Structures are given as structure tokens and as C-alpha cells.
Amino acid sequence: MALIIEVNHLSKKFSDTYAVNDLSFTVNEGDIYGFLGQNGAGKSTTIRMLLTLIKPTSGEINLFEKKLSAHRSEILKQVGAVIEKPDLYKYLSAYDNLSIFAKMSGIKVSQKLLMQQLQMVGLEERAKDNVRTFSQGMKQRLGIAVALVHNPALIILDEPTNGLDPQGIADMRNLILRLSRELGKTILISSHLLSEIELIANRMIIIHKGNKMVEGNVAALLDPAHTLIEIDTLDNAGAKQLLLQSKWALFIQKKIQLQLMMNKTEVPQLIIDLVAMGVQLLSVNSSHSLENYFLSLTTQSGHVEAFAN
Amino acid sequence: MIRSVKLIQLLIAVIPAFTINAQDVNTLITKVKGNIDKVNDYEATARMITNVSFLKVPDADVKVYFKKPNKLKIKNEKGISFVPKGAVSINLNNILSGSKYTAIDAGTDEIGNTTVRVVKLLPEDDNADVVLSTVYIDEAALVIRRAKTTTRANGSYELEMSYGKYAAFGLPDKIVFSFDTKDYKLPKGVTFDFDDGTQNNRSAADKAKSRNGKAEITFSSYLINKGVKEDVFK
Amino acid sequence: MWKLLQIELFKISKRPRTYIAFVAVAAIVFIFQFAFKADGQSYMDLMLQSVKDTFTFDRVQAINGYFMCYIILNTLLIQVPILIALIAADSISGEANMGTLRLLISKPISRTQIILVKFAAATIFTIFLLLWMAITALFLSLFIFGAGDMLVFRSKGDESQILLITRDDIMWRYSAAFAYATVALTVIAALSLLLSIFAENSIGPIIATVCIVIVCTIISNINVPIIDKNVKPYLFTSYLVGWKGFFYIGTDMDGKTIKGSLENWPAIRKSLLILIAHIFILITASVVVFKKKDILS
Numbered sequence: 001m002a003l004i005i006e007v008n009h010l011s012k013k014f015s016d017t018y019a020v021n022d023l024s025f026t027v028n029e030g031d032i033y034g035f036l037g038q039n040g041a042g043k044s045t046t047i048r049m050l051l052t053l054i055k056p057t058s059g060e061i062n063l064f065e066k067k068l069s070a071h072r073s074e075i076l077k078q079v080g081a082v083i084e085k086p087d088l089y090k091y092l093s094a095y096d097n098l099s100i101f102a103k104m105s106g107i108k109v110s111q112k113l114l115m116q117q118l119q120m121v122g123l124e125e126r127a128k129d130n131v132r133t134f135s136q137g138m139k140q141r142l143g144i145a146v147a148l149v150h151n152p153a154l155i156i157l158d159e160p161t162n163g164l165d166p167q168g169i170a171d172m173r174n175l176i177l178r179l180s181r182e183l184g185k186t187i188l189i190s191s192h193l194l195s196e197i198e199l200i201a202n203r204m205i206i207i208h209k210g211n212k213m214v215e216g217n218v219a220a221l222l223d224p225a226h227t228l229i230e231i232d233t234l235d236n237a238g239a240k241q242l243l244l245q246s247k248w249a250l251f252i253q254k255k256i257q258l259q260l261m262m263n264k265t266e267v268p269q270l271i272i273d274l275v276a277m278g279v280q281l282l283s284v285n286s287s288h289s290l291e292n293y294f295l296s297l298t299t300q301s302g303h304v305e306a307f308a309n
Numbered sequence: 310m311i312r313s314v315k316l317i318q319l320l321i322a323v324i325p326a327f328t329i330n331a332q333d334v335n336t337l338i339t340k341v342k343g344n345i346d347k348v349n350d351y352e353a354t355a356r357m358i359t360n361v362s363f364l365k366v367p368d369a370d371v372k373v374y375f376k377k378p379n380k381l382k383i384k385n386e387k388g389i390s391f392v393p394k395g396a397v398s399i400n401l402n403n404i405l406s407g408s409k410y411t412a413i414d415a416g417t418d419e420i421g422n423t424t425v426r427v428v429k430l431l432p433e434d435d436n437a438d439v440v441l442s443t444v445y446i447d448e449a450a451l452v453i454r455r456a457k458t459t460t461r462a463n464g465s466y467e468l469e470m471s472y473g474k475y476a477a478f479g480l481p482d483k484i485v486f487s488f489d490t491k492d493y494k495l496p497k498g499v500t501f502d503f504d505d506g507t508q509n510n511r512s513a514a515d516k517a518k519s520r521n522g523k524a525e526i527t528f529s530s531y532l533i534n535k536g537v538k539e540d541v542f543k
Numbered sequence: 544m545w546k547l548l549q550i551e552l553f554k555i556s557k558r559p560r561t562y563i564a565f566v567a568v569a570a571i572v573f574i575f576q577f578a579f580k581a582d583g584q585s586y587m588d589l590m591l592q593s594v595k596d597t598f599t600f601d602r603v604q605a606i607n608g609y610f611m612c613y614i615i616l617n618t619l620l621i622q623v624p625i626l627i628a629l630i631a632a633d634s635i636s637g638e639a640n641m642g643t644l645r646l647l648i649s650k651p652i653s654r655t656q657i658i659l660v661k662f663a664a665a666t667i668f669t670i671f672l673l674l675w676m677a678i679t680a681l682f683l684s685l686f687i688f689g690a691g692d693m694l695v696f697r698s699k700g701d702e703s704q705i706l707l708i709t710r711d712d713i714m715w716r717y718s719a720a721f722a723y724a725t726v727a728l729t730v731i732a733a734l735s736l737l738l739s740i741f742a743e744n745s746i747g748p749i750i751a752t753v754c755i756v757i758v759c760t761i762i763s764n765i766n767v768p769i770i771d772k773n774v775k776p777y778l779f780t781s782y783l784v785g786w787k788g789f790f791y792i793g794t795d796m797d798g799k800t801i802k803g804s805l806e807n808w809p810a811i812r813k814s815l816l817i818l819i820a821h822i823f824i825l826i827t828a829s830v831v832v833f834k835k836k837d838i839l840s
Contacts, residue, residue, distance in 0.1 A: 051649035053838035076651040083649065087642025091557055100550050104650040146646070360797050363594075366707040367800045388692035388709055389605050391598045463596065494593045495696055495703040503787040503814075522597070 002029040003065055004154050004186045005050065010059030012045050012210075019045040021210040023059070027188055027203070032180050034201030034218065035190035036294070042210040043190040044084065047158050050188075051081055063154065077106050080152035082160055086143020090132040094123050094142050097131060098149055105150035114149070121145045121175075137168040144175065155179065157189045161196060169196075176200055194294050198222060206294060214290075224264035227286050231258040234280040242277045334414045334428045340451050344479035350376040350537040351480070354529050357383065357390065361522035363493035364391055373526070374541045382542050383526075393524050395458075395466045395488050409433045415443070420454045420469075423447055438462055452479055464489025475531050483527045490522040547656060551664040555630065561668070564626035565675050568619065572679040575615050576687055579606055586614075590696050594705075608685030609693040609713050613790065615680040620724060620783070624731040624756045625749075626672065631665040631735035632748035635833070639840035640744040648838050658736070658830045665732035666725075673721050673728070681717060695790045708792050712802045720786040723811070726818050727783045731756065733825035740833050743840050756780060779821050785814035 005027035012020040020042040027033040037043045048054040050061060052072055061068040063075045088097045095114060102109045118124045121141035131139065140160065147155055157176070161169045177200055179185045191197050197204050198218060205215040214221060229251075233239045236258055243252060243260075248270060251260040262270070267286055274281060353373040359366050369390045374382045383392045415427040430442040438460050445455035452472050459465040466488035470481035555561050579586065583606040588595070635657075638644035647657065693713050695706040708716070731752065738748035759780035762770065775781045788811040793804030805811065 048645075048838065051645075053645060053648050055835075055837060073651040073653065076649060079649070081646070081649050083645045085642055087645070089554065089557075089643060090641065091559070092554070096553075096557070100554070101646065101650065103546055103550060104647070104652060106651055358797075358799065360799070362798060363702065363704050364707075365704060365792060365794050365798055365800050367709055367802060385601075389601055389694065389707060391594075391600045391705075391707075394597055394599055488597070490597045491593060493703045493705060495698045496589055496592065503784040503791070 003027070004029050004031070004063065005033075005188065006062040006065070007046075007050075008060045008062075010046065010049065010061065011057045012042075012049060012054060013057045018210045020049070020056075020207075023207065023210070023212055025205050025212065025215055027186060029186055030180070030184060031203050032176065032187045032189065032201045034197030034204030035188055035207070036192070036194060036197050036204055037190070037207040038192055040209075041192075041207050043192075043207065044158060045210075046207070047081075047083065047156055047188070047190060050156060051079070051083065052076070053083075077150070078153045079156060080105075080147035080150065080154070081156040081158070082140075082143040082147050083156075083158045085162070086139050086146070088131045088139065088142060088146065091130060093128050093130055094118060094134070094145075095127040097142065098145055101146045102149040105152075107150045117145045117149050118142075120148075136163045137165065140164060140168065140172070144172075148179075153186060155185050155187045157187065159190055159192070161191070161193075173200055194291050221290055222288055225262075226290065227262060227264040227267070227288060228253075228292055229260040229262060229267060229270065230283075230285045230287070231260070231274070231279075232282040232284075233258070234282065239274070239279045242279060243274075246273060246277070248273065334412045334426065337426060337446055337448065337451075338412055338428065341446055341453060341479065344451055344477065347534075348375070348377075348478050348480065349534050350374075352532045352535070352537055353480075356527050356529070357385075357392075358525040358527075359391060359393075359522070360525070361391075361490055364522075366391060371526070373528070374537050376537050376539075376542070380542045384541065393466075393486065393488050393490075393522060395460070395463055396486055396524060410442075418445060420445060420447075423449075423454065425454050450476055452476055452481075475528075475533075478531075478533060480531055480533070481528065483525070486524045486526065488522050488524075490520060492520070544656060544660065547652065547660045548663050548667075551660050552667060555664055555668060560629060560633070564629060564668075564672055567626060568623070568672065568676055569679055571619055571622070572615055572676070572683070575618070575680075576611065576684060579611060579614070580687065591705075604691045605694050606688060607691035607693070608681065608688045609690060609708075609710065609717075611684035611688055612681040612717065613693065613695065615684070616676070616720070616724070616786070619676065619680070620727075620786070621760065623672065623676075623728060624783075625753050627665070627669055627728050627731045628735045628749045628752035630668050631732040632739045632752050633745035634661040634665060634736050634739045636739040636742040636745045636748050639742070639838075642840065644838055644840055654834050655830050658826065658833050662733060662736055662826055662829070665736060666729050669728045669732055670725055673725055677717070677721055693790075695787075695792075697787075697791065706790070706792050707800065708790065709802065712792070715803075716789040719789045723786040723789065723815060726815060726822075727785065730779050730783075730818050730821045730825070733822045733829070737825050737829045737832070740829060740836060779818065782814040782818050785811055785818075788814070 003026055005025075007023060007025050010020055010023045011018060023042070023046060035043050035046070045054060049056050050063070050068070052068065064078060066075055068075055089100070092100070095118065098114050098117060099109055102114065115124055115127065118127050121144055123138060123142055123145065126134070126138065131142065134142065140163070144157075144160070147157070160176075161172050164172060173196075176187060176189065180187055180200075189197070189201065201218050203216065204218050204221065206213040231239065240252070240258055243249060243258070248260060251262045253259040253261060260270070264286065267284070271281070271284060274284075351374075353375075355371050355373050357369045357371045359369070369385045370387065371390060372384045372386060374380075374384065381396075383390070383396060410430040410432045413429045413431065415429050418425050418427050425445040426448050428444050428446060430444065432439055440459045440461060442459075443457040444453050446452070447454050450472065452470070453468075454470055456468040456470075457465065458467070466486065469485040469487075471483045472480075473482035475482065584602050587602045587605055591598075591600075635644065638647055648654070690710050692710050693708045695708065697704045697706060734755065735748055735752045738751050739745065742748050759778045760783075763775055763778050763781040788807065789805065791806040792800045793806045794800050
């Protein structure tokens, strides 16, 4: 399988601080690659380096197995991107915007192609209207059309669901899945929401303060074996004593609350046992441990060893 | 000034020899005037060369219109010309038949190879603009070869004339008109000029010379007594 | 490259602010024409005040289309840098402000190309603006006031001069003057472009350009020998009015003008070369700075 993106020891220093620090990762052909991190984690800086907006302080980027710095123009012809907000020329129509960026990408532009593209994102009716009059969702869709108009092999989407309503988010998700499954595009998508990445990506990376925290298959990282169960009862201390004496003692986390780590398939049996033991249950919540870990990044900056690659 | 001139006039008047000559010059002037009087009007084609330090202009093809007694107009039909105000005095009528004057013989002089009679004309009117005119008359051809005029308001100017085929009418082929002029000053702050590095290295003598302007009018043809419409003088 | 330039010109043509400059020029020109049509004599009288006792001349003929254009350019070419800056200073900063710069840079176009295309577009805008000035200030004035010989009032050092150029000797001078003005204003465009790289909205670079032009123009017009010698030659604004050199007609020893001649062509040529050098330096600097810049907008 071809390597579409290969990033080696990439760093970017802004005055005193590293926005990206010694970052390495790879994206394979056909991947939907999730790029996860809190705001300010270095996602945008990395994406901007991939698109040559920012020059790396050190490290190397290869796209399509070619050095980006040496084959910039050739490589960028095969890349489409929406970077943060889909900002376009407000004083131009949707059609003109699309036409301009298609020409800049070096392809032959026909009216048919442009209208097809607008149709794909549901803007054919508004083709002649100025972008100034568009809603955020429409701009986002036009941004996608601009990113796709030159039929790129690699699509980079920086926080594509920002500012969208739930329907817009769902539409975006479907579009991304379609691009991947039907058209075989490689997609790099950044987000600060694990739930979003979880639904579409096959591989992912989590970065924090410019450093890589985790990289791997989404299926493996979100393995149900790592399900965290949180139990709330009328008498948590009593319940804990009962559990410590049972076979479930192994799963108990060393915390004050009642937390157990287990495979998701075992949860029904646990509930049966708890009821059998006479524990007065208020609630049983299951969540994936990666999600908890990711959430914890907002409050602490530690590198959790269990998730080191 | 006027008083001293009057005094000189008085002194001259008491010397009999000169008074006899004064009779002669009056006859001479009458003869010269006789020639000039043949012309009721004319329209002449001429070329005017202006030489004034602050004025950078090309030679101009002009028409000169004259009508008795003292109307004169220099016109550039095709463009703009700066015409010295005193240039109306190229009409010699202005000098000879204007207000009344006293003619005084001031001997002879030479212009080129011609001996000329020098006559001073003193206006009798104390308030006349002209203070003193001096004319140099070619007694053989009965034409004025040179005239110097001092005025109250417009400084002094000088005419120098050469004659050809229109001499019988007292009309010159060429007039060189010299006059006093002031320096030209642009109102302050109206332009941002391009300083091309050209320096003004004029000496004080040059600057003094700059106060003197010249206009040279060369006539190529006259249409005499064919009538000139009034409105050209407006 | 040509395709990119077409795109750039298309963008400029679609922006309302592009037309502000054309409207402003037309407005100023019309006001001048109206004022001179109504009372041009007084202006002429003012200019000729000091010689009115010595000379007579035809004021009606002196106020003609050629003269009007000179008077208008004399005033307007000091204000036009602002109008040029309005477009040129927006080149990069405007894209940054709108957010389109990110997209632009991520396209397979080199940054050098972007700068060169932006510069070319600003230059073309400048040319169009000057053509518009030629149409309104020259041709419309000729239509309103007619043609005739042209008077040029000039101060030269501590003296003043009146130059008279015959009507058949003027058009080529205007062609040359407009060409020169194009080069001079292109320096402004190049300066604005350079400044626009540093900003993320166009207000800053527009103001900065205008300030630089105003300050340098003021210094250029301080008539103190020490500044004349040591400062002026290094200010590009000293050369902006060089178009007037084409109206400083050459004269012979007697002060008679020589048709088709220039008083000091080497000085004009030198000014022109200095301006071109400025353009070259400013554009090179723009390319270097822009290539190094991280796009964070």
C-alpha cells in the first residue's frame, strides 16, 4: 500500500515554544486518517506545514512518496484542502469561486464540471449568488467543492464540522465516507472531538502540545476490551466491599468511585452479579477509556504510558 | 524729474542757434509725418521673436492691425502670444501725432552708415505718460530709424527700425522693440516642481539684463488702406 | 502565469473598491473643469499677476484642454498614490483578511508567482487609472475647452518662468508624461504590495503607504540646501513629479523654445531609472519576505 503522507521528526518553533515537536506519522492510501487534539495542540500548524503555508523548523514531509519541499507544485496538484473556516471570495459568486480555484489547481475548467461539482454539494441553485449571502453551512459545502474540484487524491480537512448544525455534521460525515468508499480518496481529517473521528476514521493520531500521544488503528485503540464501567449505588462503599470479594475484584480501578475496566461483552454479566449480590444500583455507565484519556488531556498534560504506541 | 526737464527745455530755448534748428526739425517732422499720414490703416503679416528672460516662447506668426489715429493690435491667430504692452508704440503715429510736444534738435548721430538727425520731443502736457521721446530721423529717406521713449508708468522702451519697400509709407520691414520688464514671480505654493538639477548660475549682471526684454517683429507684407474692421481691436 | 493574471484581474474587476478610484478621479477632474469653465480667468490673472503691467495676452485661449490637463495632473498626481494604495496595499493583506490566502498558498502556484501576478495586476490597475485620467483630464478637457498652445508656469530655483508650447508639440509630451507617471505610480504600487505582506488587513498598509508618501513629499519640498543635497536624491518622491520634465521645453541661447525638444532629458532619464530601480528593489524584497513568511491568518 502506497504511503500518501509520511511525516518524519517534524518540528515547528514559534519564537520560544514548539507548536509541533518531533512529530512522525504516516497515512496510507485509502485511509481516513483522524488527526485528533485539543485546540492549540498543533493540528493546524501540522496541516499548514503539509500544505506549505508554514515552513518546518526541522523534519521532513513526503507526500505521494516525494519530498514536499522539492516537488511542491507537482504534489499540491493532487491535494485538496479546507483549512479551518472555508473562506472564499465574498464578492464573487459560488460559481466564480469554484472556477478560480479550479484554474489555480491547474485543471481544464468546463461549465459542466463546475455545475456538477456544485450539484454534488447541493449549491447548483445558488451558483450565481455572491458568497456573501451564504450561510456557514453553505460556505462549508462550497469549501468542500473547491477542495474537490480538481479531483485530488489526497483531501485534507481541518475541522470541517466547526460551526455546523447537527444535520450539517451528519451530511459532512456522509460525504467523507462516500469520498473514501466510492472514490477511493485518502482523507486526513482533524478534529478536537473523538466521537467524530471514531465514527469515520480507520486510523488516527492524538497530539497534545505539539507531541504525539497515540497513533494507531481506530478499531484497536477503541477496542471494547478497554471499556470503563462506572457504577453508582445507594451505598458505594458497601458495593465495593462486595465486589472485592467477587471475581470482579481484578477489574476494579484504584479510585474512590466505583470504576471497573473490562471488555464490553462482560458488562451484562456484571450487572446480573451485582443484582444477585443485592447491590442497590442507581446507574451503570460505560465509556471508552481512550475517550476518558482524551478528556483528561484538557486538565493534565501527562503522557499516559498505557497508550504509548 | 519733470521740473528738471522743464528747466533744460527752458535753457535750450534761450539759445538762438538751437531755436533756428528747432524750426528745421519741426519741418523735418512734418515731412516724416506726411509719409506716415498716407496710411489710414493696414494689416500686416509678421513674425515676432520675443526675448524676455523668464519667457520661453517660440517665434510667432502674427498679424499686425493698424487704424488711424492710434489703434494697433498684434494678434497671434493660431496660438498664444505675449505682446509687450508698449508695443503699441510701434505705431509711430503714437509718437509723432499724439499729444502736443516741443521738438528740440539734438544734433546728428550715426546708425549703421547713415547719418541721422536726433530730435527730442517733449510733451507739453505735464501729466502725459510719456516723459520724453527721442527720435532718430533719416533725413534723406524721411523715416524714423530709432525712437527712445521714457514713460512714467511703463519704464522706457526703444524702437529700432529698418526699411525696405514700404519706406514710402513710413512702414518698416523690421522693428526691434526693447522694453523694461519686471521679474516674473509665480504665486507661492501653487506648484510642486520637478527639480531636474539645472542650476541658475546667473550673475548679477545677467539678472540686470533680465530686466530688459526685446521683441523683434519682421514684416513680410502690408495691406495698406484696404480697410480694417473695428472688432479686431477689441 | 497569464492565467493567474487573468484571475487576478477578474477579482479586481469584481470588487467595488476598485471603482472608488475611478469615481474619485472623475469627481476631482469634473470639479476642476467646472471651476475653470466658470472662472478660469481669475486663476490666469493670479498666475500672471506680476507681468500684467508689461504684457497683454489672450487669457481665453490660454485656458484650453492642454492647460487644464496640466493643472489637473499637477494636483491629482499627488493624491493618486492613495488610490493606488487602496488596491495594491490590499493585494496580500486583503487575502489574509478574507482567509483566502491559505487556499491560495496551498495551490500549486509558487509564492514568487503570486507576488509577480499581484504586482502585474496592480500595475495594470495603475495603467487603467492613468488612462482614465487621460480620458477625463485630457480628452474631455480638450472637448470642453478646445485645443491651443499651452502655458507652463514653472518655478526654477528662486526664479519663475513661463513656457509656451505650441499645440502641435504637446500630444507626444502628454504620452511621455503619462508613461512616466505610470512608472512613478508603479513604485507606489510596489511599496504598497511590500507593506501588504506584513499585515492581515488592508487598512494598515494603505495608511502606511500614504504616510510614507506624504512624509517623503514634504521632505522633498523643503528647500534647504543641506536637505537638497543629502536627503532629496534618496527619496523616491523627489522623482514622482518628473513627468513635468516633459513639459520643460528646450530653448536656444536667446530663450527661444525649440519645438520637440526637452530642457533636460538626461535628468528625466535618470529619474526614470531611479524609479525603475525602486520598483525592482521593492518587488525583490516582497518576493524574499513573502517566501519566508509563515501564513498564520
